[in-house]
Amino acid sequence: MFKLIFQQTKKHPTLIPQFFFMVLGMGGATFYLMRLARGPHISWDRKNNPEPWNRLSPTYQYKLVAVNTDYKSLKKEGPDF
Amino acid sequence: MEKVASECPARRVTKLRATALRRAFGACVDRLAEKMADMTEKIQNYRTAPFDARFPNTNQTRNCYQNYLDYHRCNKALAAKGLDVSPCDWYQRVFKSLCPVGWVEKWNDQVENGTFAGRV
Numbered sequence: 001m002f003k004l005i006f007q008q009t010k011k012h013p014t015l016i017p018q019f020f021f022m023v024l025g026m027g028g029a030t031f032y033l034m035r036l037a038r039g040p041h042i043s044w045d046r047k048n049n050p051e052p053w054n055r056l057s058p059t060y061q062y063k064l065v066a067v068n069t070d071y072k073s074l075k076k077e078g079p080d081f
Numbered sequence: 082m083e084k085v086a087s088e089c090p091a092r093r094v095t096k097l098r099a100t101a102l103r104r105a106f107g108a109c110v111d112r113l114a115e116k117m118a119d120m121t122e123k124i125q126n127y128r129t130a131p132f133d134a135r136f137p138n139t140n141q142t143r144n145c146y147q148n149y150l151d152y153h154r155c156n157k158a159l160a161a162k163g164l165d166v167s168p169c170d171w172y173q174r175v176f177k178s179l180c181p182v183g184w185v186e187k188w189n190d191q192v193e194n195g196t197f198a199g200r201v
Contacts, residue, residue: 041143050200053135054147062137074134081155081169 035064120168127171130178141179146199148176149188153201 009015036042040052041062049055058076061069136144155169176185191197 051147053143056135058134060134062134066137069132069134069137071134074132081151081158 117165117168120171124168124170124174127174130175145176145180145184148172149180149185150199150201152176153192157201 005019009019039062040056040060043050043052058074059071061071130144130148133144135147149172152169152172155172156166159166159169188197192201
């Protein structure tokens, strides 16, 4: 498949931006999907790890980009039990 | 499941005299009492549910549900240990601020009937 891509690119070099943007787009989408799937807001294993969001510290940053939130000064609100 | 914080570590006390007990458990009991006092003060100064980093997005459904579960689990855990359950009121205030009244009533009915789906 890659040999075919290479041969076609040699014949039509205008295909290079096409491949570049396709790789960028699909790669970015897959990366973000994997990031969401591995995130702590999903409970994959209900028997051994039922609520993974409870196992993190209160200063854990969930979002990719957090502009206004001061994460360092957060603390656990409710009582321990 | 929240990690159960064992405030006062289990210690083998061979002598039951007051001095020995105070030496074994004194410091941690003072810490516990202080934490309870902080908690009652926090509940008295309560305005609304604070920002919870576990639920940073607009959809706060899970925040509501988690606090409801935590309230019942806290009651159960502290009652099993024989401690005062009033610190658990924090969770009740939070879910009462967040959850729609209909949901709370429905869940309360389910808990009474024993048909509640969550682990409480």
